[in-house]
Amino acid sequence: MQRGAVAVADRAGRAAGGVSRPRADAVRNRERILGAAREVFVEQGAAAPFDEIARRAGVGNATLYRHFPDRATLVHHVVLYVMDRVTVHAEEALAQEPDAFAALCRFTHAAADERIGALCPMLSDDFDRDHPELLAARTALEEATENLVTAGRRSKLLRDDIAVGDLLVALSQLSRPLPGFGCLDLDSFVHRHLQLFLDGLRAPSHSQLPGRPVTLEDLRQHRAAPPM
Incomplete structure (x- = not known):
């Protein structure tokens, strides 16, 4: 896992209580969401719809909100x-x-x-x-x-x-x-x-x-x- 992904995993683990590192699929979903959100925010601003971010990340809205509740x-x-x-x-x-x-x-x-x-x-x-x-x-x-x-x-x-x-x-x-x-x-x-x-x-x-x-x-x- 590259250092950037490790940082994402570590932060995800702390958000979940710090008891363990999240599963690899959860880390991949989180990275996809962050990458998609970066692109959508650049194009549309920080008020861009969550639906569009989820669509570009290839995840459901529930997955997006599970990682980032607001x-x-x-x-x-x-x-x-x-x-x-x-x-x-x-x-x-x-x-x-x-x-x-x-x-x-x-x-x-x-x-x-x-x-x-x-x-x-x-x-x-x-x-x-x-x-x-x-x-x-x-x-x-x-x-x-x-x-x-x-x-x-x-x-x-x-x-x-x-x-x-x-x-x-x-x-x-x-x-x-x-x-x-x-x-x-x-x-x-x-x-x-x-x-x-x-x-x-x-x-x-x-x-x-x-x-x-x-x-x-x-x-x-x-x-x-x-x-x-």
């Missing part, structure tokens, strides 16, 4: 699901790519495919941004992304006047669907513009950036920032 619970777990998967992409990219800049590019494009830029619009005023599970997932993602940026700067492949916050803000903005355009074709639009941004991060730099590098602490001080 909308707030489902949104909470979709956010965790995406963050866990993006963290895995960061760790795998750094471990497997031949150089640090290639790892950064791989991670950025993979994170866009996970629809991470669509998380911010999903977070309503009553979303619990300080939930312990969310804080733990955010910390893991921040550390994994920080490791990528640090490796890039140490290798001299990444310009030295940027910080991890610059990457996360750009990723969030460039991978977010534009209002009125529905769900964009990531292959023809988002990935093209992400690569333009990434090329601007290469060292040596050809311009001087205004302001100062955006740090994780800068992001934490602004509650409207991405949940990363």
Whole structure:
């Protein structure tokens, strides 16, 4: 079982009282629901019908409600699901790519495919941004992304006047669907513009950036920032 699926199983076990890990079919159903909900929320917003989510997941409404009894619970777990998967992409990219800049590019494009830029619009005023599970997932993602940026700067492949916050803000903005355009074709639009941004991060730099590098602490001080 991949790490993302393990996280889903562990959370499902805690929701059931923590006595045992749920059956494999229950984990698969849960992952299908979360994946379908992510796509439907990107296309239609967090108020999308549960019927459509169940249909795309290939499960009955009863199964959906058994795992996620209300909308707030489902949104909470979709956010965790995406963050866990993006963290895995960061760790795998750094471990497997031949150089640090290639790892950064791989991670950025993979994170866009996970629809991470669509998380911010999903977070309503009553979303619990300080939930312990969310804080733990955010910390893991921040550390994994920080490791990528640090490796890039140490290798001299990444310009030295940027910080991890610059990457996360750009990723969030460039991978977010534009209002009125529905769900964009990531292959023809988002990935093209992400690569333009990434090329601007290469060292040596050809311009001087205004302001100062955006740090994780800068992001934490602004509650409207991405949940990363």
